Amino acid sequence: MKIFHNPDLPAIDEYYEPWTYNYEKLISTPQKKHQPSTRPKSLITGQPIRLKWGPNWEDDLAGVSTTGSGDVNFKNLDYQIYLQFKKVFMFYLPRLCEHCLNPACVASCPSGALYKRDEDGIVLVDQERCRGWRYCVSGCPYKKVYFNWQTGRSEKCLFCYPRVEAGLTSLCAETCVGKIRYVGVILYDADKIATAASMKEEHKLYPAQTELFLDPNDPEVVAEAISQGVPQSYVEAAQASPVYKLAAEWGLAFPLHPEFRTLPMVWYVPPLSPLVQFLEESEEAVHNPEAMRIPLTYLANLLTAGDEEPIRLALRRLMALRSYMRSKRLEGEADSGVLEKAGMTEEMAEGMYRLLAIAKYGDRFVIPTVKKEKEFDLYQEQGAAGFGPHGA
Amino acid sequence: MSVLNTLAFVVFPYLALTTFVVGHLYRYLTNPYDWNSKSSELLDKEGLKIGITIFHWGIIFALLGHGAGLLIPQRYWDALGINSQAHTLFATYSGFVVGAAALLGLALLIYRRISKDRILATTTLNDFVTLGLLFFVVATGFANVVSGLFDHFDILNTIAPWLRGILTLTPDASLMLKVPLRFKIHILAVLTLLGFSPFSRLVHIWSVPLTYLFRRLIVFRRREVSL
């Protein structure tokens, strides 16, 4: 009977009331001494409204006085200290649907309208089966399902699946000007998902999830994948996968809030930040992530359920990569000593440099096209697909 | 009179029921995208809480009560040791409670539709007709329960067998001849509501998530092979 009662459903004011401006006034007002001005009006009722909160309202620290004290990532840190001007830090974190391995949105849908695609793991809402329960909205810990009050249905990121099927990356990654998004194939052991998601200690969730990822270069894994019907092209894409390298091989990328136990599949590389002044003088500090402006604890709360060790290592590797490349390029003599201290080899450093700094399109996105020829009668499909409520 | 009676209690019921069945099938098959409860909780949560809860509990138990009381012939109840007097007594008191809950709930819902700006702006004519018809149905039903307290009428041997006759395709309009007007109005209103419901948000009734109890938690789908 619990499913008929869900007090956690959000109301629109917890987002913001959508609005527009009465732009037509700009051209319909007769000539006057003063410029006509536009006033905001609600997109729901059409009435003028006063704006109090809106999308990205708190960007660039603007709303931190309202939202900051509730930021769970300040756990074990004194939030007050970071309000001091010289200590303030910020960085951007784009939140996407994580297309989780253990998606809470799917599990919470009474109608069974949400599903995870077997072939590529994309999580979708079947718009024809969604009945507007909105339990996915309260179910997703990342708050990435939204209720459309006009259609009465929930909507979410669809990872640009028509593009992915065609071997292209999602548009958000394609158009990222910073070239910091990477998309690739990961082979994983689906039988171990339940064990990985139910690790007792929260900080074990991140390593457990990494263990799900299978090494695509291991001949045994390849043989097993092929025997289970994974197409050769998928295996090859997995071998060239930038995300496997970042997440599993190099340990640079981490899941966002693994303690939510949904096994999220969009991973983040923690940012380097300026070293704090007073330590900068010493030789030590140059390789010390503790001396960074963004507290390690904060990043660990964000990405590893509080375990600082993996984050420290990742940051050290990124710093070592910089030193190494500087020594190689500027000093004309490659200093592999810094690499060793961070547990890296020269080959690894070259690979990281190529993927992170050169960041060629073809290296960042390795996506196989869907093998439709095996599943459809292509001749019959020709001309039989189209758009519209009943087409396709 | 008898012609009118036949029209009202044989022809009209079948028209309404046909619209009901065909309408649901048509809508579900041709436009599944439209099949929805049109939740408005996002726009106004507080106003919904009490109204929607007591209305749903009231109306669902009212429906169950109607099913048990009208569709199961009295002789089965007799066999269980519940004679028609006890049956009527129980029906009256339980009907009073659930009817009052549903009626009050509906009143709150209608009030909410009108009084909240956001809700009023997103309410369609269809929503008003649905709520209005429901209100009329529940109000007349409730009035019948109340008036039954003072002026007993034997439903179990008139309306109940007539209804079973309709459903078993052996209609007998003569059973309805002596039924007081207040019951006739309720019945005709219900039939109208049934005929209208496939075209309203009431279709959500048929999507009770029973399968949720049995399905596995994470739903996977594989691309369908279409040949």
Ligand code: HEM
């Ligand atoms: C069988 C189980 C039922 C379920 C699970 C159910 C569920 C729902 C849900 C989720 C809503 C949307 C509430 C919102 O705005 O968030 C709703 C609204 C509504 N339901 Fe039901 N319902 C059921 C049965 C019924 C029945 C039997 C009737 C009437 C015969 C009914 C009449 C209505 C009406 C009129 C509304 C709209 C109320 C308004 O927004 O003004 N429901 N229902």
Ligand code: SF4
């Ligand atoms: S992030 Fe949220 S919406 Fe996306 S798959 Fe995970 S639970 Fe579902």
